[in-house]
Amino acid sequence: VLSHYRNLEIENKILLVLDLDETLIHATERKLEIDFDFQYADYFIYRRPNLKWFLESMSADFKLAVWSSADDKYVEEIVEKIKPENIEFEFVWGRTRCTTKRDYELDEYVHEKRLKKVKKKGFSIERILMIDDSPEKTKDNYGNAVYVSAFEGDQNDSELKTLAEYLSSIKDSHNVRSFEKRGWKNKKTA
Numbered sequence: 001v002l003s004h005y006r007n008l009e010i011e012n013k014i015l016l017v018l019d020l021d022e023t024l025i026h027a028t029e030r031k032l033e034i035d036f037d038f039q040y041a042d043y044f045i046y047r048r049p050n051l052k053w054f055l056e057s058m059s060a061d062f063k064l065a066v067w068s069s070a071d072d073k074y075v076e077e078i079v080e081k082i083k084p085e086n087i088e089f090e091f092v093w094g095r096t097r098c099t100t101k102r103d104y105e106l107d108e109y110v111h112e113k114r115l116k117k118v119k120k121k122g123f124s125i126e127r128i129l130m131i132d133d134s135p136e137k138t139k140d141n142y143g144n145a146v147y148v149s150a151f152e153g154d155q156n157d158s159e160l161k162t163l164a165e166y167l168s169s170i171k172d173s174h175n176v177r178s179f180e181k182r183g184w185k186n187k188k189t190a
């Protein structure tokens with residue numbers, strides 16, 4: 001019986017919904033002084049340090065998905081480039097899956113990622129973590145969010161290493177919404 005539950009638990013890995021721009025990569029029309037990794041249209045793309053390692057090691061303990069508020073085609077093509085061969089994402093979503101809303105404080109339109117759309121795919125809300133550098137895009141589900149610093153090309157950036165350590169410490173949580181995730185860099189435990 002125990003092993004049966006254990007298998008269920010493994011099947012029921014927490015889903016990481018990863019943002020793309022400034023979380024996993026940096027895309028810019030203005031070339032940086034360091035070598036870019038690849039190009040897409042007019043953009044020079046820089047992978048965040050440790051990206052491949054991060055995706056590979058997280059895939060052992062989590063289900064993975066990408067959700068960006070950028071153009072769908074851009075998202076698909078960038079993900080195709082950065083995806084390690086042995087990894088499958090549960091879904092890769094772009095702007096058409098976002099909910100566009102006027103933010104009066106910021107005085108602009110914000111493309112929000114609302115988890116009820118993920119829930120409709122059969123994922124349990126208690127078992128989803130959104131990794132994002134933009135709180136305004138995840139505010140509908142801030143209890144599910146882990147905010148990372150924005151990556152803009154710094155080759156000494158170690159955010160994905162620190163993040164992996166934190167995520168590993170909470171991978172067995174039954175309800176990710178039940179504990180505070182702000183200040184995660186200093187805590188590293190659930």
Ligand SMILES: [Mg+2]
Nearest residue numbers: 019021022133
């Ligand atoms: Mg972002």
